[in-house]
Amino acid sequence: MVYTIYYRGEGEKNWKLLKDKVEQKFYSWDTTTMPDGAYYLKIGASDAPSNPPEDALTAERETDRFEVDNSPPVVENLRAEAASPDVRARFDARDSSSNIVRAEYSLDAGDWTALFPVGRLADSPQLSYEVYLRGLAVGEHTLAVRVFDRFDNGATAKVTFGVPPKKR
Known part of the structure; x- marks a missing residue:
């Protein structure tokens, strides 16, 4: 044949x-x-x-x-709001061809930790995420996030922020 x-x-x-x-x-x-x-x-x-x-x-x-689908998703509006010693970080993820299926974060080059979108379901090509980081040490920190679409194309972004000393 x-x-x-x-x-x-x-x-x-x-x-x-x-x-x-x-x-x-x-x-x-x-x-x-x-x-x-x-x-x-x-x-x-x-x-x-x-x-x-x-x-x-x-x-x-x-x-x-x-x-x-060869195009990776896009991470947008990654921001961290520090209020000693806690931080709230938020970002949006979107993909032009398929759903976002997975997101993770890493603080200060630590292990990757799974992160669910706001609404708890990864079922859309555009999702918003929020993570609370509690009890951080005073000083500079780096938060990295990565997201993947259903074809395992990935994108990574980072934000650096400072945790101020507690006000007396």
């Missing part, structure tokens, strides 16, 4: 050749070269290599729609 693989984007009429004369029963496609969006594949199969031309058979089949 020999296979021919075509692709087209959603809303496009013409199939474009992706790979011709594939002899394996599998093919790995590096989609990082493709823009984000919805796509379809069409696979053509032929037994011509092992049959005389008059006996060769061919068939084609199209895949269901699938998504390519």
